[in-house]
Every structure is written in structure tokens, then in C-alpha cells.
Amino acid sequence: MKLNDYLKELQRRHVVKAGLAYLVFSWLLVQVLSILIPAFELSTSLLKTAIIILAIIFPIWLVFSWVYNFTPDGLKKTEDIEYDAKSHAKKNSFLNRFIIGTLLVAIALLIVNQVRMKNEMTEIISVMNKTDYESSIAVMAFADMSPNKDHEYFSDGISEELLNFLAKIPELKVISRTSSFSYKDKDTKAVEIGKELSVSHILEGSIRKSGNMIRITAQLINTKDGSHEWSETYDRNLDSIFKIQDEIAAQVTNQLQISLLGKRSIVNSNNAESYNLYLQAKHLTRQNTKKGYIEAEEKIKQAIALDSTYAPSWQLLAGIYDTGFYNFSIREGDEAIPLGIKAAQKAIELDPISGEAYASLASLYDLAWEFEKSAKNMNKALELNPNNAVIVGTAALKNFGNIEKAIELQKKAIQLDPLVYGNYFNLGFAYFRLNRLEEAEEAFKTFAIYYPNWQIYHYMMARIRLAQNNIEGAREEIEQEKHDFFGIYGRNFIEFAAGNSEESDKLFAEFLNKFSSTDPSNVADLYAFRGNYEKAFDWLKIAVEKKDPVLTEALTYPSFKPMHSDSRWKQIINSMNLPANHGYSM
Structure with missing residues (x-):
């Protein structure tokens, strides 16, 4: 045809x-x-x-x-x-x-x-977001109006600096960066933003930078009706950038009828180029890549060489060593952690009321297994910045077995920054460890609304189904898990619970072959789930010897509950030199 x-x-x-x-x-x-x-x-x-x-x-x-x-x-x-x-x-x-x-x-x-x-x-x-705040604000990402649109790092940086400045005011609820900046380049009305973030005001504006000259336009908008309550344009030399930030913050707080109460942290850089490098380094860390962190370390060191008295530069360097080591292995732990601690301590020396610096120091001490110092510095960070969502969310993860406290902090972090998907995941994980399965599932489903295809979600849903004695439901979930570690890890629990000994033994051998050298705490977890408590204790001891960063969290896993009454459990807890008010069973 x-x-x-x-x-x-x-x-x-x-x-x-x-x-x-x-x-x-x-x-x-x-x-x-x-x-x-x-x-x-x-x-x-x-x-x-x-x-x-x-x-x-x-x-x-x-x-x-x-x-x-x-x-x-x-x-x-x-x-x-x-x-x-x-x-x-x-x-x-x-x-x-x-x-x-x-x-x-x-x-x-x-x-x-x-x-x-x-x-x-x-x-x-x-x-x-049930808590009522009479005064609340979201600082939006200021628009880059530079001729070549090549100063986004600067406009984002100034916006974030203003946000952090206002977040130090206890009476003011300040939605943090992740939620505020999610509206960037979107034509969303102020009234809609107010409803979605539950804030009474938004601060928006634009920045135009040319050489050493800068124009900043800022305006405060009431989200109830979209009316402009205050606006101002500043044409200044870059050297006066901190003065402009102070003026904007003062105008905003005056409009909201809030006193700064003398609690402002006014730490200015004496060098415009140093501050510019600081903002570039901060922008690079937002890429959340190994390459970005390596470049950020180089930039911030250049900034410190030009001005070693600017506390935020030291705090950023501490954060680079902290996250860069833990997430991207840009340096070995025995090198990165001491350098990070030294940088955080320098930041606190220059700015004793910087909650961010104390939080960075707490996180680094946690990696160093100096838990008492970690807890002390985290409490100080919360005392200084009780409404900083990043600090509150970090504190929720550094709970040392006190899961109820972690849930309380996680809920507060969600109130302060409701669009951070990780907060819902961490809340669900906390509920799971307390066997509050319905609440855990609700939190994970909220997480899935934002990121339906995110790795590890299906692993957690499989664990919930398994805890509900729904073997087939657990299998359906784990089949959708794409993460190599959590896919094998989850199948180990499911097949053993199903009585499929041949398959579970095969999966267990595969897990040991791939991950036992790096994850002794999770190996102990699997042995405990299988009822082999002798081996579980052996691997917990290995985790202590290696100072496994997962262990402080792993000790709250449900599999270990039958081991709590064993004297060896108390020995493990005591050997870690934990804070006196830790929440682990003894």
C-alpha cells in the first residue's frame, strides 16, 4: 500500500x-x-x-x-x-x-x-501558624535594578541583612528568608502574601548599584489592604550602607510602634569592598553545592583580610566550615571543625549578642562531640534570637533525646517560616519516633505537598506503614524510594518483619557491605530490630569510638527501646558526656 x-x-x-x-x-x-x-x-x-x-x-x-x-x-x-x-x-x-x-x-x-x-x-x-502576632513582617527580596542586572547577590544580601536586623526584636515576628524569598520574581499581591504568611506587613524595595554609588528604595506595605504606610529612597555612597540599613530598620519599627529596646547589634564593616565580598560569599553558599562552598571560603577569607573586625564575616566562615564539612566534605573533620570553632568564637568576640554566631558554634561543638558546650551555646542563641527560624529549627535538631522539646521548637520554626519544607519532614520524624503515627503521617503529607518526589519521603512512609502492621503498604512505599541508602535500609526492616528470612538476610549483607564503615549507628539499629541486642551494643560502641554524628539522633530510634533496661545502655549514654538535661532513657 x-x-x-x-x-x-x-x-x-x-x-x-x-x-x-x-x-x-x-x-x-x-x-x-x-x-x-x-x-x-x-x-x-x-x-x-x-x-x-x-x-x-x-x-x-x-x-x-x-x-x-x-x-x-x-x-x-x-x-x-x-x-x-x-x-x-x-x-x-x-x-x-x-x-x-x-x-x-x-x-x-x-x-x-x-x-x-x-x-x-x-x-x-x-x-x-496559630500564634497571633500584633506586629509581624516579611522582608521580600529587593529587586536588582542595576543596569546589567548583575548585582543580585548584593540586592539579596541587603534584604537578608535587614531581615536579620529586624529578627533581633523580640516583639516582632519576622518571617525568615526561605518563605519571604519564595515570592521573588512573582507578581503576588501584598494581600495574598499577608494571608499565606500570616503577617501584617511586608517590606519590599529595589537596589541600583553603580560603582561605589547605590540607590535603595524601600517601602512598608500593610497586607490588610495593600496600602503603603511608608516609603523612602536613599542615594548614597556604598560606604554608608550600614547607616541606610539602620535608618530603614528604625523607620519600620517606628511605623509598627515597636521599640528597638537597645538590643540592636550594630556591627559595621569599615571597608566597602570587604562587605561586597561578604555578600558574594553568602550568595555562593545559597547555591548549596560543593563548588559554591569552596568559592565562598575563598571570598570570605578575602573579605576578612580587608576587614578582620566585621563579625558576620567570621560567622559566615564558621558556617562554611560547619555545613561544608558535614554536607560536602570540603575539608577533613579534624581540620574543619577546629577552624570553624575558632571562627565562631571570633565572631562572638566581635559581636557578643549575635545569636547566629552562637548557633554556629553550637553546631560545630556538636560535630566535635562536645555536647555540653553545644547545648550551652544553642541556649544562648535562642535567648538572643528567639524569633529566628533558622536558629529555632537548628535547636530542634540538637535536642539530645528530648523529642517533645524538639516538636515544640519545630512547630515554632514552622510558624516563623512556614514554607521551609524540611521543618515538616523533621516534625514528622519526631512524631514517628514517639509512635504518634497519625501526626507523623500528617506532617509528612504536608511535606509531600511541597516536594512530592523528594527522596527519603517514601522511606519514612514505609516505616509508618510497617509500624501500622501494613506490610504490603510498606512495600508499596519503599518501591518508590529512589535513595540508595534508604531504599536498602527500609527493605531490611520490611522483609524481616514479613518473615522473609532469605531476602532479609540478603539485604542485610548488602547493607553491611555498602554502609557499615560509615554508618555504625544504623547497623546497630538493624541488629536491634532483628532482636540481636548483643551485636547492636557492639555496633553502638563502635559508633561511640568513631564519634558518629548520627548517634545522638539514632539513640531515639524505636528499635532500641527493648535495650533501655540493659545496664550497657546506661554505659553507652554515660560514655558520651551528654548535657545533664538530655532526654535519653537511662
Whole structure:
């Protein structure tokens, strides 16, 4: 058959339009399932299964459309039907109406689903954000109005500096960076932002930098009605940047009728170029990559060489050693940790009321296994900056077994910065360790609204299903886990609980081969889950000897509960030199 004849035959048999109708119908079905599955709390694997089935059926449907035809007399082979132009046009018209009608319904459902998810997110944020604040503000990312649009690091940096400045005021609720900056480059109205973040005001503006001259425009907006309460434009030399920040902060607090109460941390750099390098280094750390942290370390060292009296530069250097070592291994621990501690201590020496510096020092002491010093410095950070979401969220993770306290702090961090997805995950993990499974699941589902495909989520949902004695549900979840470590780790628990000894032994051997040298705490966890407490204690001792950074968290895992009454458990806890008010069972 020639190509033209083949195409005409496809048209006569309505194969193309039948295929298009099938695709549109499939899309509609997927939209319906995406609404019904979460509404009835069904397994998300149902949607995946439906899509696979629809994909398999599609080529079968095309062949069926070629071979058969629907007629007033029933289903007949197309080759046995005499071509009739009137019937052909009638069927063609029907398929057109079906495709257009189904497409409109699918689009409508897509819009409904998007609105539903947005409403769910807003409602969850509203529930998690119950505390009433008479004065609250979100500092938005200032726009870069420089001619070449190449000073984003500077506009972002100034915005964040203003945010941190205002966050030091105890009476003022300041939404922190992650939530505020999520509206960057979006045309979201002030009233909408106010509702989503539960703030009474937003501070927005723009920055235009050319050489050593700078123009900053700032305006304070009431989110109740979108009215401008105050605005100002500053044309100054870059050397006066700190004075401008002070003036803006003073105007904002005056408008909100809040006193700074003498608690401002006025630590200025004496060198404009040093401050510029500081902002560049800070911008690089926001990339959250190994390359970014290496470049940031170089930039901040240059800044310190120009001005060694600017405390935030030392605090940033401490943070680079802390996160850079823990997340990216940019230096060995025995080198990075002492350097980080020294930098944090220098920052505190220059600015004794910097909560951020105390928090960095606490985190570094935790890595060094100097837990008493870590707790002391974290408490100081909270005392100085009780409304800093980063500090509060960090403190929630440094709980030393006191999970109830961790939950309290995590909820406060969510109130201060409701769009930080990690806070919901950490809250869910805390609930899981207390066996408060419904609350854990709710927190993880909130997390999934923001990041439905994030790794480790399915591992945690599998652990919840396993704790609910739902083996098949646990398997469905772990099959979707893409993270190598947590995929194998989770399957170990599931297959052992299911009594599948051959498979669980195979998985356990694989885990030991891949991860035992780096994760002794988790090896101990698996042995404890299997009921081999002798081996579990052996591996906990190894974790103590190696100063495993996971251990302080791992000791709260449910698998270890049967070991709490053993005298060796107390010996493990005592050997770690933990703070006196730790929450571990003795």
C-alpha cells in the first residue's frame, strides 16, 4: 500500500482521531484519580498502575480502531463495511465533539486540582501558624535594578541583612528568608502574601548599584489592604550602607510602634569592598553545592583580610566550615571543625549578642562531640534570637533525646517560616519516633505537598506503614524510594518483619557491605530490630569510638527501646558526656 493510500485509509477508519480521543480520555481519567486517591487516602501506587495500564492499552486500541468500526448494527470489521460519506462524516463529528468535550472537562479538573492543592497548603500553613502576632513582617527580596542586572547577590544580601536586623526584636515576628524569598520574581499581591504568611506587613524595595554609588528604595506595605504606610529612597555612597540599613530598620519599627529596646547589634564593616565580598560569599553558599562552598571560603577569607573586625564575616566562615564539612566534605573533620570553632568564637568576640554566631558554634561543638558546650551555646542563641527560624529549627535538631522539646521548637520554626519544607519532614520524624503515627503521617503529607518526589519521603512512609502492621503498604512505599541508602535500609526492616528470612538476610549483607564503615549507628539499629541486642551494643560502641554524628539522633530510634533496661545502655549514654538535661532513657 502506498503512503498516500495508507494515510487515506487511516482517515477512513478514524484511527488518528480514535487515538487522540483515547489520549484525552486517559488524561481525564488521571485527573479524576489524582483527586480521588488522596481524598480516600488510597495508595499512591494506584495512580502509577493506572497510567501503566493505560499506556499498555493504547497500541491495542489503535489496532482495534484499524480493524473494527462501530455501526448502528453493532461492532463490525471495517473491511466488511462499504464506505458511506454521510456515516463517515457523522462519526467524524462525534469524535470531534468527544475530544473537545473531554478535553474541556480535563482542563477544568486540572484547574480544580491545582486550586485544591493550593487551598490545602494555605490551610495547613494557617493551622500550623496559630500564634497571633500584633506586629509581624516579611522582608521580600529587593529587586536588582542595576543596569546589567548583575548585582543580585548584593540586592539579596541587603534584604537578608535587614531581615536579620529586624529578627533581633523580640516583639516582632519576622518571617525568615526561605518563605519571604519564595515570592521573588512573582507578581503576588501584598494581600495574598499577608494571608499565606500570616503577617501584617511586608517590606519590599529595589537596589541600583553603580560603582561605589547605590540607590535603595524601600517601602512598608500593610497586607490588610495593600496600602503603603511608608516609603523612602536613599542615594548614597556604598560606604554608608550600614547607616541606610539602620535608618530603614528604625523607620519600620517606628511605623509598627515597636521599640528597638537597645538590643540592636550594630556591627559595621569599615571597608566597602570587604562587605561586597561578604555578600558574594553568602550568595555562593545559597547555591548549596560543593563548588559554591569552596568559592565562598575563598571570598570570605578575602573579605576578612580587608576587614578582620566585621563579625558576620567570621560567622559566615564558621558556617562554611560547619555545613561544608558535614554536607560536602570540603575539608577533613579534624581540620574543619577546629577552624570553624575558632571562627565562631571570633565572631562572638566581635559581636557578643549575635545569636547566629552562637548557633554556629553550637553546631560545630556538636560535630566535635562536645555536647555540653553545644547545648550551652544553642541556649544562648535562642535567648538572643528567639524569633529566628533558622536558629529555632537548628535547636530542634540538637535536642539530645528530648523529642517533645524538639516538636515544640519545630512547630515554632514552622510558624516563623512556614514554607521551609524540611521543618515538616523533621516534625514528622519526631512524631514517628514517639509512635504518634497519625501526626507523623500528617506532617509528612504536608511535606509531600511541597516536594512530592523528594527522596527519603517514601522511606519514612514505609516505616509508618510497617509500624501500622501494613506490610504490603510498606512495600508499596519503599518501591518508590529512589535513595540508595534508604531504599536498602527500609527493605531490611520490611522483609524481616514479613518473615522473609532469605531476602532479609540478603539485604542485610548488602547493607553491611555498602554502609557499615560509615554508618555504625544504623547497623546497630538493624541488629536491634532483628532482636540481636548483643551485636547492636557492639555496633553502638563502635559508633561511640568513631564519634558518629548520627548517634545522638539514632539513640531515639524505636528499635532500641527493648535495650533501655540493659545496664550497657546506661554505659553507652554515660560514655558520651551528654548535657545533664538530655532526654535519653537511662
